[in-house]
Amino acid sequence: CNFDLxxxxxxxxxxxxxxxxxxxxAVIDVLVQMGKFPFLISDLVAVSDEGETLGNLKIAEGKFGIATVSNTIYDVILRFAGVSVTPEFAGLLNCRRYEPQGFTELISYRGTTLSPGWLFLKSGLTSVLKCLKTGYGKIITAVRSFSKYALDTVRSEIKIAKLKGFxxxxxxxxxxxxxxxxxLRNRARLIVSAGLNHIAPLQELGFNPEIRVNxxxxEFSELKKVDKVY
Known part of the structure; x- marks a missing residue:
């Protein structure tokens, strides 16, 4: 992955x-609504029709694919800035009035080959759409750790990323x-909303999407706002 912020x-x-x-x-309508989600990584998406290729994956007949930006974009951004980040946990974060309150569940990345965030979503534990509409709900988050000596660099890169639309x-x-x-750990931490939250309502609403995580x-240039995909 060679994205340059x-x-x-x-x-x-x-x-x-x-x-x-x-x-x-119906899916596009949901994603238009999700454009207002306050914890979105990016409001840009890429859409491919049946028979077309998205990345290195060909979309099957009778299907369409929609790709949203993963939270691991921050791993890429920070790596290019010389900061090594370590995935620690995926968590369910309880929100109240659109403000994060605390974790109700944590799954360590150690010892699991499946995406912990996807496990939360598949298990029906998320309420992302409810959070969007009411300010109350449980969203998926990722916890990364990094050297405490890199705090200033991380804050600077995150500030630039925000200015760039992330x-x-x-x-x-x-x-x-x-x-x-x-x-407790003697390392700093980055807590970021999971990119999966962007498409979580599709699972919550029973659209039964086949989801591929990371x-x-x-190519960043192929991403566009969802209201431009028609």
Whole structure:
């Protein structure tokens, strides 16, 4: 993955939902609504019809694919800035009046080959659409750790990313911070909304999407706002 934050060029990691074509209009309507979600990584998407290729994946007959930006874009951004980040947990974050309150569940990335965030979603534990509409709900988050000596660099890169249109940052925590009651470690932490939240309502509403997490990489130039995909 070679995305460059400063030029906005290169491949970005995505979460891909593959859905029956007869649900296209309903799916687009949901994603238009999700454009107002306050914890969105990016409001840009890439759409491919049956027979077309998205990244390196060909969309099957009778289906269409829609790719949204994964939260691992921040791993890429920080790696290019010389900061190594380590995935620690996926969590369910409880929100109240659109403000994060604390984790109700945490799954360690250690010892699992499946995406913990996808496990939360598949298990019916999320309420992303409810959070969007009412301010109350449970969303998926990712917890990354990094050297406390890189805090200034991380804050600077996140600030630039925000200016470039990226979002979803829940917190940048010093090791001494007790916010969110995470297990103690002598490392700083980045808490970011999972990119999966963007397409979570498709699962919550029963559209039964086939979801590929971080398997497909898309050129940033191919991404566009969802109301431009028609």
């Amino acid at each position: 400063y030029s906005l060029k290169g491949l970005v990691p995505t979460n891909l939902a593959i859905i029956n074509k007869d649900k296209f209009d 979002g979803g940052i829940v917190g940048i925590l010093h090791p001494s911070s007790r916010q969110f009651s995470l297990p 398997e497909v990489f898309v």
